[in-house]
Amino acid sequence: MGLLYLGTPLTWEDVEKHADHVRFHGITQFLHTWDRLKDRHGDELLWGDEIEYMVVALDDEKKDARLSLRQTEILEKLSSIVGSISSDCPDSVSVPTFHPEYGRYMLESTPGSPYTGSIPDLLSVEANMRYRRALARKHLKPHEIPLTLTSYPRLGVPGPFTEPYFEPADAVSSHSLFLPEEITNPHVRFPTLTANIRQRRGSKVMINLPLYFDTNTPRPFIDPTIPWERSIYAEDPEAKAGAALPDHIYMDAMGFGMGCCCLQLTFQACHVADARRMYDGLVPIGPILLALTASSPIWRGYLADVDCRWNVIAGSVDDRTEEERGFKPLKNSRFQIPKSRYDSVDLYLSMDWMNRPEYNDNPLPYDECIYARLREHGLDDLLSKHVSHLFIRDPLVVFTETLDQDDETSSDHFENLQSTNWQTLRFKPPPPNSSIGWRVEFRSMEVQMTDYENAAFAVFVVLLSRAILSFNTNFYIPISKVDENMGRAQQRDAAQSGKFFFRKNVGSRRQSAASSAASSDCGSGCNSPVNGVPGKDKKMRNCFPDPPLPESGTNVLPVEEEYEEMTMNEIMNGKVGLQSEYNPRGSHFPKGDDFPGLLGLITVYLETLDISPDELTKIHNYLDLIRRRSNGSLLTPATWMRNFVRSHPAYKHDSVVSAEINYDLIVAVDEIERGVRKAEDLLPADYTGSQEDSGSIGM
Numbered sequence: 001m002g003l004l005y006l007g008t009p010l011t012w013e014d015v016e017k018h019a020d021h022v023r024f025h026g027i028t029q030f031l032h033t034w035d036r037l038k039d040r041h042g043d044e045l046l047w048g049d050e051i052e053y054m055v056v057a058l059d060d061e062k063k064d065a066r067l068s069l070r071q072t073e074i075l076e077k078l079s080s081i082v083g084s085i086s087s088d089c090p091d092s093v094s095v096p097t098f099h100p101e102y103g104r105y106m107l108e109s110t111p112g113s114p115y116t117g118s119i120p121d122l123l124s125v126e127a128n129m130r131y132r133r134a135l136a137r138k139h140l141k142p143h144e145i146p147l148t149l150t151s152y153p154r155l156g157v158p159g160p161f162t163e164p165y166f167e168p169a170d171a172v173s174s175h176s177l178f179l180p181e182e183i184t185n186p187h188v189r190f191p192t193l194t195a196n197i198r199q200r201r202g203s204k205v206m207i208n209l210p211l212y213f214d215t216n217t218p219r220p221f222i223d224p225t226i227p228w229e230r231s232i233y234a235e236d237p238e239a240k241a242g243a244a245l246p247d248h249i250y251m252d253a254m255g256f257g258m259g260c261c262c263l264q265l266t267f268q269a270c271h272v273a274d275a276r277r278m279y280d281g282l283v284p285i286g287p288i289l290l291a292l293t294a295s296s297p298i299w300r301g302y303l304a305d306v307d308c309r310w311n312v313i314a315g316s317v318d319d320r321t322e323e324e325r326g327f328k329p330l331k332n333s334r335f336q337i338p339k340s341r342y343d344s345v346d347l348y349l350s351m352d353w354m355n356r357p358e359y360n361d362n363p364l365p366y367d368e369c370i371y372a373r374l375r376e377h378g379l380d381d382l383l384s385k386h387v388s389h390l391f392i393r394d395p396l397v398v399f400t401e402t403l404d405q406d407d408e409t410s411s412d413h414f415e416n417l418q419s420t421n422w423q424t425l426r427f428k429p430p431p432p433n434s435s436i437g438w439r440v441e442f443r444s445m446e447v448q449m450t451d452y453e454n455a456a457f458a459v460f461v462v463l464l465s466r467a468i469l470s471f472n473t474n475f476y477i478p479i480s481k482v483d484e485n486m487g488r489a490q491q492r493d494a495a496q497s498g499k500f501f502f503r504k505n506v507g508s509r510r511q512s513a514a515s516s517a518a519s520s521d522c523g524s525g526c527n528s529p530v531n532g533v534p535g536k537d538k539k540m541r542n543c544f545p546d547p548p549l550p551e552s553g554t555n556v557l558p559v560e561e562e563y564e565e566m567t568m569n570e571i572m573n574g575k576v577g578l579q580s581e582y583n584p585r586g587s588h589f590p591k592g593d594d595f596p597g598l599l600g601l602i603t604v605y606l607e608t609l610d611i612s613p614d615e616l617t618k619i620h621n622y623l624d625l626i627r628r629r630s631n632g633s634l635l636t637p638a639t640w641m642r643n644f645v646r647s648h649p650a651y652k653h654d655s656v657v658s659a660e661i662n663y664d665l666i667v668a669v670d671e672i673e674r675g676v677r678k679a680e681d682l683l684p685a686d687y688t689g690s691q692e693d694s695g696s697i698g699m
């Protein structure tokens with residue numbers, strides 16, 4: 001999660017005094033990067049995933065499962081073995097890396113070096129993920145397991161939920177009623193982030209998730225597990241004074257959100273313009289894949305009426321003052337800000353003609369001085385707005401030792417703001433002194449319980465991002481509708497019963513447009529594909545022609561007619577009966593009802609690649625999971641967990657997920673992951689768990 005630097009953190013008062021300094025030099029650093037790399041062309045497709053785990057300690061006698069707070073020791077062991085195993089790793093596989101995360105029970109892993117665009121690399125992702133999990137497992141105690149759960153069901157319940165146990169009374173950073181100080185990674189960055197968010201905001205963070213009302217849940221629901229009368233910290237009375245809503249699950253600390261696990265993917269683009277096209281193409285996909293990966297229906301020991309983490313994590317780092325939130329007129333704060341610094345993106349970035357100004361219809365407070373400075377430097381309107389919008393925030397953690405930096409060789413001040421804008425997509429400029437190019441990070445997905453599923457979603461998004469660039473697909477809808485989809489995506493059972501705004505005609509050319517594509521100027525290393533469709537190629541390439549120009553005189557539909565509400569099945573699998581008529585090689589994509597579905601697009605994209613039948617079968621095996629989850633023949637993890645709780649013999653239909661139910665759920669998830677327990681409503685019948693493969697990972 002961004003920069004880790006060991007130093008002396010400034011107090012919040014001092015951070016405020018230096019905020020303008022950090023912002024000014026952050027922009028200077030960004031401009032140096034821009035000047036150096038704005039014209040850089042020809043970077044290849046490289047990409048990588050990030051997976052976060054929770055380490056859970058099982059007590060099989062007491063039937064209790066707790067979060068193990070041994071992150072520091074485990075990471076030390078993992079980093080010391082990394083040196084010793086690099087010699088047994090075949091050349092094609094580099095040693096994975098493990099990183100600390102916010103929760104002291106969390107680990108993050110990434111492949112040791114990014115994957116290339118080759119099909120064998122794409123097909124190695126699952127083995128790589130399994131290898132990483134096996135490595136982690138090997139360095140745990142026998143009763144500990146590395147689980148990929150998005151939210152821990154009993155985080156913050158009264159009594160012990162961590163191993164060892166700590167009292168929430170000691171939570172000096174968060175002042176939480178529920179989470180002890182020891183829930184947080186001890187690295188000074190994390191407690192400082194926690195405390196500074198609270199201080200900047202002027203109160204504890206406040207999260208209220210609607211409770212799932214079951215047949216025996218009391219109404220109204222006044223949570224008996226909240227210590228309403230505690231008086232240790234100044235903020236303790238907040239809950240009673242209205243912060244904790246009836247009929248909701250109340251949470252009051254950063255750890256509830258940043259203690260969640262997710263699956264993130266980063267893609268390198270050929271050049272900055274392609275990175276901006278890819279970013280825009282993936283913006284509307286964010287909420288769709290949030291709904292389809294939904295995995296977090298249980299919070300603080302209760303079933304929630306939502307299936308996803310998003311609003312919890314957004315609320316958990318919401319450092320906006322009352323003025324910024326619009327509760328008081330602006331006096332000390334500079335802007336009213338509609339969203340938390342963890343939320344969906346507000347602006348499409350591409351300079352492509354398809355990006356009509358009408359799509360950028362969200363309120364967009366931005367720092368006018370920074371905007372003017374960027375424009376004067378020659379940056380275009382959209383990128384200037386993007387950066388000056390990110391920079392309305394204050395830095396949260398500043399170290400005395402790194403206040404003064406060489407702005408030509410460092411990007412730390414830029415990254416300070418960039419990496420604490422936690423949004424659905426992140427546009428990542430190249431770091432200084434590296435060979436890394438312009439990248440886009442896709443950040444909305446919840447982590448899945450098995451690496452088969454995590455790999456399936458990775459394969460899907462990689463191929464979709466290739467199809468977006470290759471066909472120059474047009475997924476634009478007003479960004480305010482993407483935000484409506486974010487809300488809908490989190491609703492209980494959204495993947496099955498929800499509807500989402502989606503564009504009807506995703507072709508890049510209008511029906512009357514001729515098929516002449518502009519010629520490629522991608523520079524060396526890229527063949528010139530014809531009509532935006534690459535020739536048969538062993539690799540998924542990164543560079544495609546610049547998008548075709550709009551035909552003058554063609555009619556432009558009013559924006560509201562370009563999109564409609566679709567089910568998940570329609571978005572993924574296309575409109576029933578029409579998939580087969582889809583032909584992207586014609587001069588235009590079919591319009592209106594001929595929406596091919598995202599899987600339809602990917603299928604056509606795959607036909608442009610030189611893939612063996614065996615490879616194609618393997619890819620379709622992954623895509624099948626996406627297809628089946630979208631059509632309802634497989635459940636989302638959230639629905640599966642909710643069903644598990646509701647059919648547990650000890651469940652009293654009162655929304656409460658007890659320690660016993662939680663233990664059985666954790667054991668079931670682990671057994672499913674290892675393949676010793678079947679869950680055919682969740683996974684394909686032929687899923688073999690990691691256990692069966694652990695001898696043959698061979699890498």
Ligand code: ADP
Pocket residue numbers: 001002046047048049050099110111112113114115264266267268435436437439441
């Ligand atoms: P962060 O936490 O800031 O998002 P991480 O280092 O945890 O960053 O993860 C970055 C991901 O990007 C990893 O999966 C890594 O393999 C991948 N990656 C590294 N270099 C490149 C590159 N040049 N292009 C695309 N992806 C890359």
Ligand code: MG
Pocket residue numbers: 001050052101108
């Ligand atoms: Mg992370």
Ligand code: MG
Pocket residue numbers: 001002050099108
């Ligand atoms: Mg990371």
Ligand code: MG
Pocket residue numbers: 001002
């Ligand atoms: Mg990170």
Ligand code: MG
Pocket residue numbers: 001052101102258260261262
């Ligand atoms: Mg995280």
Ligand code: MG
Pocket residue numbers: 050264441
């Ligand atoms: Mg990341």
